[in-house]
Amino acid sequence: MWVLLFGALEWIQVAEDPLERPLLTALALLQILEPRLRVFQTLQGQVAAVFAKLALCYLLIGFTGGVNSSYFLLLLVPIITGATAFGPLGALLVALVTAGSYISFLLWLDWTRYFIGAYEFRELGLRLLIFGVVAYLANRQAALTREQSRRYKAVAEQLAATNRSLQEAEAAMRRSERLAALGQLSAGLAHELRNPLGTMKASAEMLSKQLNGEQGVARELAEYISSEVDRTNLLVTRFLDFARPLQLRLASADLAEVLDRAIARFEQAAARPDVAVFKNYAPDIRPFAMDADLMERVFFNLLLNAAQASPPHGAITVKTRPADGMAEISVIDRGEGIDPRHLESIFNPFFTTKPEGIGLGLAIVSKIVDEHRGRITVESQPGKGSVFRVYLPATPGLSAGETPSPASASLGE
Helix, strand or coil: CHHHHHHHHHHCCCCCCCCHHHHHHHHHHHHHHHHHCHHHCCHHHHHHHHHHHHHHHHHHHHHCCHHHCHHHHHHHHHHHHHHHHCCHHHHHHHHHHHHHHHHHHHHHCCCCCCCCCHHHHHHHHHHHHHHHHHHHHHHHHHHHHHHHHHHHHHHHHHHHHHHHHHHHHHHHHHHHHHHHHHHHHHHHHHHHHHHHHHHHHHHHHHHHHHCCCCCHHHHHHHHHHHHHHHHHHHHHHHHHHHHCCCCCCCEEECHHHHHHHHHHHHHHHCCCCCCEEEEECCCCCCCEEECHHHHHHHHHHHHHHHHHHCCCCCEEEEEEEEECCEEEEEEEECCCCCCHHHCCCCCCCCCCCCCCCCCCHHHHHHHHHHHCCCEEEEEEECCCEEEEEEEEECCCCCCCCCCCCCCCCCCCC
16 A cells, blocks of 8 residues: 555656655655564664654655645654654654644745745644644554553453363363272272282292292292282282372471472482482462372472483472462473373373383372362473473461362463
8 A cells, every 4th residue: 555655646746856756765665664674663763763754754845845845744654653653742742843844844935035924824733733633643543552452462361361271170170080980990990909919929928838949940930929919919009099089187387398308208219319309499488288298299209200201410490489379389300201192191090101100100199189179280392301380279277178269370481
């Protein structure tokens, strides 16, 4: 549209000054390129654009008749640019400077040949009034557009946050349903396996005692049976731990102390002595109600997982901060990350990508956090690491069975 408008202006030139066409072309190029050049997107750039347009219009009017030039309406271009780019005061200043520049053409008149009568004064006043009216209307319209844009942006952000919350709630509900079904199955299966496992264990031990030194192969097989029974029994115990309803022993506890105990336990386990743990605790999280032993188990498991994913001589960061009535605990590693296809399944029982894992660690962690009326989330990028975040209601004196007020927390790092 600008190309068409300025092309038409050049086609119907009102004067024959040789600078008329170049000045129109320069003004057209500036108007077209301004929104596309980054240099004009800053405040200083917008001020420069306004005054550059004003200078081009001033020269064009000056070379085509001055105060009598038919191009005086082009002064609306810098006025509208200033009115839309700045606030009311900026728009007023641009309008006053533009009006002053237009009046300055009176200084170049030969007063021995011209005079200004009442009609001319009214015409001049009308043109200046038009400048002010257009500046006000353009500024008002720009303000309404900006306000409407802010509202649309706020609504879009609110809808995006609501959509994320719904997706998280749906994922948590699906996970809870799977946990409930698999928990019941695990409990029944574990109880049915306990008796035959005990019989197998006792039989293997009795058989081992009956064998003499010449029956080394049979003794080795009996010991192998006994060790595999112990391994299976441990697995059954974990099934029962997962399926058994938790009885929380809520008491006011210091989150930093619980984390310190979990970190000390992790360091004593020496699973990855080359991995360092860094602490970044927020000092303004007061003690609140939790089952300290169970939460220590949660953080210990998350540290173990982070260590297993970390590269040699890697680092794990444990970070806390308050988040809208919740305490956010982040366990951050810089390891191999998690495949995006597995993100929704990692808290499911029996899901694991480890060759020797059974897939109950994170499932039990999720169950403990859920029993505390909290939630656990994960963010991960393959090759860059993972962030497990635990959100716990940090309400002092919360008792078992109470539900904390809902809170939303940002997942941005």
